[in-house]
Amino acid sequence: MNLTNEVSIIGGGLSGLVAAIDLLNRNFDVIVFEKNEYPKHKVCGEFISNEVLPYLKELGLNIEFLQPTHIYKTQLSTHSGKTINAELPLGGFGLSRYILDNYLYEKVIALGGKVVKNTVTSINFSDNIFTISTQSNEVFTSKIVLAAFGKRSNLDIELKRKFIKQKSPWLAVKAHYYGNFPNDLVGLHNFKGGYCGVSKIENDIINICYLVQFESFKEYKNINDFQENVMYKNKNLELIFKDSKMLFEKPLTISQISFEDKPKIENHILMLGDAAGLIHPLCGNGMAMAIHSAKISSILVADFLQNKISRATMESCYISIWNKNFKKRLQFGKFLSKLLLNSYLSKITMKFLLLFPFLLPIIIKKTHGKPL
Numbered sequence: 001m002n003l004t005n006e007v008s009i010i011g012g013g014l015s016g017l018v019a020a021i022d023l024l025n026r027n028f029d030v031i032v033f034e035k036n037e038y039p040k041h042k043v044c045g046e047f048i049s050n051e052v053l054p055y056l057k058e059l060g061l062n063i064e065f066l067q068p069t070h071i072y073k074t075q076l077s078t079h080s081g082k083t084i085n086a087e088l089p090l091g092g093f094g095l096s097r098y099i100l101d102n103y104l105y106e107k108v109i110a111l112g113g114k115v116v117k118n119t120v121t122s123i124n125f126s127d128n129i130f131t132i133s134t135q136s137n138e139v140f141t142s143k144i145v146l147a148a149f150g151k152r153s154n155l156d157i158e159l160k161r162k163f164i165k166q167k168s169p170w171l172a173v174k175a176h177y178y179g180n181f182p183n184d185l186v187g188l189h190n191f192k193g194g195y196c197g198v199s200k201i202e203n204d205i206i207n208i209c210y211l212v213q214f215e216s217f218k219e220y221k222n223i224n225d226f227q228e229n230v231m232y233k234n235k236n237l238e239l240i241f242k243d244s245k246m247l248f249e250k251p252l253t254i255s256q257i258s259f260e261d262k263p264k265i266e267n268h269i270l271m272l273g274d275a276a277g278l279i280h281p282l283c284g285n286g287m288a289m290a291i292h293s294a295k296i297s298s299i300l301v302a303d304f305l306q307n308k309i310s311r312a313t314m315e316s317c318y319i320s321i322w323n324k325n326f327k328k329r330l331q332f333g334k335f336l337s338k339l340l341l342n343s344y345l346s347k348i349t350m351k352f353l354l355l356f357p358f359l360l361p362i363i364i365k366k367t368h369g370k371p372l
Contacts, residue, residue, distance in 0.1 A: 005029040006305055008132055008142035010120050010155065013042070014097070015273030015290035016148030017104035021059050022298035024111040028305060031140065032108060033132070035119040039102035043174040043254045045197045046207045047071065047186050049092045049288040055295055055372035066103055068093040069183050069200040076360065077189045078350045079343050081235040086360040090368060092186070092288075094201040096176070116140075120149075122158055125268045128311070144301050148272040148294075151257055156275075159267060163260040170259070171217055174209035175251040179244030181206045187240075190340050191231045192216060198240055206244060211280070213341075214255065223251055259334060264319045268311065270297050277326060280333040285367050289326055292372060296321050325369060332366045 007023050009016045012034030020030045056063055072091040077083040108115060118134040123145055125131075132140040149155055156164040181187075186199040193216025201207050210231070220226040232238035257278065264276050273290035297318060304314040340346045353360055 003129070003142060004140040005031045005114070005142055007031070007144045007146065007301060008033065008130065008140060009146045009148055010123070010132075011147065011149035011153075011273075011275070012036075012038075012105060012108075012115060013101060013148060013150055013273065013290075014104070014287055015275075015294045016146065017101065017108055018056075018059070018291050019146055019148065019272060019294035019298050020108045020113050021061070021104065021111060022294060023301060024108065024113050025059060026298070026302050028302070030108075031114040031116060031142070033116045033118060033120045033134070034105075035117070037117065038105045039098045041174075041176075041248075041252060042097040042101070043172045043209065043252050044097050044207075045199070045209045045286065046096050046201050047092050047094055047197065047199050047287070048291075049285055049368050050090045051369050051371050052288045052291045053371070055291065061104075061107065063093065063095070066095055066099055067202045068095040069202065071184055071186050071199060073182070073185045074360075074364065075185060075187045075236075076350075076353075077187070077234060077236045078340075078346045079190050079192055079234055080347070081233075082350050082354075083236060084350065084353050084357060084360060086357065086364070088186070089361050089365050090371070094186075094199045094207065096201045096205070096207065099202055120155060123155070123267070123269060130268075143305065145269045146272055146297055146301070147266070147269045147275045148290075149275055151254065151274045151278060153275070159269075161262065161266060163258045163262050166258065166260060168256045168258040168260075169213045169215060170211055170257040171214050171253060171255045172209065172211050172257055173223060173251045173253050174207065176201075176247040177206040177208060177244035178204070178247060179206055179240070181240065181244075187236070189234050189236050189240075190346060191234045191237060192343070193230065193341070195337075195340060196231065196237055205247065206240075208240070208244075211257070223253075259330075259337075264322050265315050268315065270301070270315070270318055272297055276322060277330055279326075279330050279367065280337040285329070285369075288369070289329070292325060292369060293322065295372060296325070329367050329369075336363070336367075 194212030
């Protein structure tokens with residue numbers, strides 16, 4: 001059988017495009033499957049830890065060209081609106097997925113990568129080769145498949161992944177706004193049943209993205225009612241929303257977000273980004289983790305394609321390195337989420353942090369990595 005390419009990447013989001021750029025830089029044939037057009041808005045906090053900047057520079061990516069905001073401070077508030085401020089240990093930058101993903105897509109094309117605008121319906125593995133079928137009945141073959149299709153996909157069902165069978169209580173809502181908000185600050189504001197991230201991206205735009213338990217949300221007729229009756233009880237959020245004008249016709253939403261453990265390998269497919277595991281957005285580090293997972297997979301895939309390691313070694317190393325870098329972060333994220341969503345415990349936590357403010361940067365470090 002003649003191979004269509006060496007590497008197929010399912011999903012042209014952050015982790016998929018970065019992995020494509022890395023492998024193209026290593027002179028491998030890469031094809032990316034993406035069902036959506038570029039540019040496109042996505043539900044995302046749009047804050048990226050500076051830990052990824054050395055790696056992005058190594059790939060030849062000029063993030064400053066996109067004019068991101070530079071963020072060095074954070075503010076945390078409880079349901080009641082009490083706040084605590086801290087410096088971010090590494091800092092980060094704000095950049096919309098609309099701008100960033102399109103920039104990465106154009107880089108993939110410039111490097112000679114192929115992008116197929118279609119939905120992948122099945123992936124089969126036999127005789128050490130993957131066969132990929134699309135909605136338009138096209139068939140592709142490949143030595144390697146990386147899955148970077150995000151939080152939920154039809155392929156999760158096709159691959160019979162366990163987490164997809166379990167109902168998840170989480171709903172995420174995101175929109176862009178014009179208003180007054182510090183350029184160098186990322187805010188994390190709690191409310192009953194959820195928490196909200198606020199920070200600036202390019203062009204002086206504010207990104208507001210929040211995660212809420214559906215049980216809390218469904219009591220209200222619409223998003224505006226929920227925000228006014230629940231989120232506005234945190235006066236920080238009330239001030240931000242009332243002082244801002246939404247740029248979208250309506251907010252973007254995504255439901256059934258799962259924070260359950262996910263296998264890192266499915267049928268010899270390496271899972272990247274959110275497909276491998278999702279950290280609670282309150283940690284503000286999902287985008288950096290997605291980029292880091294692209295780096296880990298690219299190094300191992302390159303070794304496999306150069307016959308330096310076997311497929312079994314590649315897969316076992318990927319699981320081991322992924323867990324070493326991310327498992328404790330995800331566990332700590334779950335712990336923080338339970339702590340901050342409980343009104344009683346969040347009050348105690350805030351009182352403790354107000355007495356010992358030096359602890360907040362230490363907590364932040366628990367959810368972030370070292371520079372790549």
